[in-house]
Amino acid sequence: MVSIGSGIGAKLFLNSVPVLGVSFDAGELGHVKWSSLPDAPMCDCGEIGHIGAYASGRGAASLVQAQANKDPLGFAASRLAGTAIHTMDIAQAFIKGDPWTTNCVEASIIPLAAGLAATRSIVGVERYIVIGGFALAVGTTYTSLLARKCNEHYNWPGWNTAFEMSYADDDNGLVGAGRYGEDRRNA
Template structure:
């Protein structure tokens, strides 16, 4: 096979959706993407973490094998998997909060998949992979933050993602912002974490609580009719649509949920001077411009040391309006690691 004909199969294992597609080596767009619901905590939340881990890994291996046997995947030179959780430098998965919740055994998922698929497999944290999509288009250091099932982040600076060999770093969603003993629980088992409050799942729960607490406002809200006027039936799609429409209850719920996220951005800026924050993830992109507008409001309210209001607002922006960030970034990581043998990497 000529270099021009080489292609990779890339997968993005998220807390809500597993995506698998094909991407040409040395650039190109993602093609023939298959999407399926992740068989983890989002579907079987009552199962123990180890049982959920087994389900997720079996599903990933099965779906990749089927894709590689299809016309789209046949002949792939390598497989890349972006994973929603921290990994060590050696490719060991340390946790999967949005996939299987609490503690489970460490997992060398690259070795398991390579043995099953018969191809070299590169595994990376999902936001590490996604950051490589923007590495060529962002001239200055930046922080990429996803707002989806959970919250993940990575700082990209001078050609590298800042993370240590044990996978620490970039887990902004597990920064504890509410120290109360009865704070909202996080899927990792902790309480009061940023991801429990400001992720897509966290904001949805906040909207349901707000609707239940104020039935009158809910009755007047654009959230009501699509949910059958049942607070428990509000969905992320309904919530995002109501915010875009300027609904007061939905907008105020989002504003309150974004306050700890604004604090996190302000802390990163003050600590390390990063002035570019790109937001991706299903929920942030579904809300669209109101997401960064409200977040900018909160940054201005907090005050960013040394910046005026316009400069504070200019720090935040949305990423590309698709769900291919991790797939494209994973393709670029595979290109960077092209060699007779690929090694697993964070």
Template sequence: MARREAPAAGPGSRALIVDVIRSAASISRVELAGLTGLTQPSISNIVRDLIADGIIHEVGSADSVRGKPRKLIAIKPANRFGIGFHLGPDTLTCVAVDLTGGVVGREVVPRPPADQLAGQFDDFTAGLDLPRGRIEGLAIVAPTPYPSGAPSEDLHTLRATLTERLGLPVMVENDAAAAALGEFWSRRVSREQAFGCIYLGTGIGAGFVFGGALFRGASFDAGELGHMSIAYDGRECPCGNQGCVERYASMAAVVADASVPVNGTSLSSAYDTVARAAVTGDATAFQILDRAAGHLAVAATSMVNLLDLGRVVLTGPGAALAGSIYARRLRTHLERTAHSRRRHPVLVELSAQPRDAASIGAAALVVQAAVAPGHTPGPAS
């Protein structure tokens, strides 16, 4: 990690310190000063406040070069919790995470009508025996509706109603952005890393975390990877462009290429049928997914080059069964084509919980807003 210019201690310093402790797992005050460039007195004050607030705790000592043991500090996981709800087409996934992003509870229920979400929140948190005073809030994620860039008006109305009813902060976010923040938080990615996430869901989305904060763009529409064109005169797309990668590499494109009937079944189960066949030896199914992955790799290279990303995580329901096919294509393509390949590697990793990534990320958004504020959540939160 590069040493920073000595910043003045302020609200951003607290977020910086939480972020550095989180990504280091455990760290001494001396190392914190070295990594943040903040002065020892600033570090001591902020660390004391964070301990008093129950966000971090001392976890033991490490030997120092001069013989005096250094006390190590770490995030205190089980003291506060964030709740994430992911609204799928038919289901609602509810997740609770602790301050490290670790999942402490999960439930999938048939999607209730909007006016029953508050009741579902009460049932879910009561079932986990989470005291209300330790819950930092709720974030609700859904796919970005086309053509609006921002989460829909309905979600904003829902957010206002729920904030009032629950008496807690309620945020809304799109699935890909939330998933990126969740992977960033739980993988302990350093805030120095240019981090990206590709979310294979209903469409293809991307999320970016720069300097520890989600990058949202001018109108919360950053990360529309699915509508990056890979062919000047390619397939027509409802967005108005041609050759959008979503028309070649999304779950819907794979199902269409495989001619799997979707009648009476959901898109995701039709896709899973193809993905399961591909990873268990069906040559035709494998070719269809491998070709989709090849198309995605072309778009991924453009994304990596535009933003000089150092690490990309593949996630979302489309990466659950066939993620290895996509990851292999992306790795080999980036090794050959990434503009930065001689300066630094571009890591491509698979999410450990691709189906739950958006709900886990939603809960992580709540945790980050609570313990490392100052990441400009913006108008949607």
């Protein structure tokens, strides 16, 4: 399960049971460091260059802002011109196929694709369920792009069908926690 919203989360499930590790802390893909360069973006946790600082909704927005500063003409010609560059403005421009915005989103998901490709190569994960507000807003166009970027990191013919969107509401985490609690109670 991959959560792409204001941050990035990921959890491995085996037969519906989350794999948490001996320390019960597994699932922090968003806080894996991607870049140590001084101009790397700041993560919500206060460190720089984490995967979540690139690929989350907030990460995409800060990357778009930085790119708009570097390429004001390209930005002015894009669908984002005149918007406040909120996450939902980016999602709208992206699903309408704006090339400038698509390039930014593509750049933002490279670190996430590298992380997911590692899960496929190391433990053989073949099914990725995507939740989170940003992912739901950008939809299957986004997961197709993510699949393509994953394949660039780890060549596997199954990427095209590996990603599944969750129910399109904001309750996935709550429903999952409820079901997990119920399973534990019955165990």
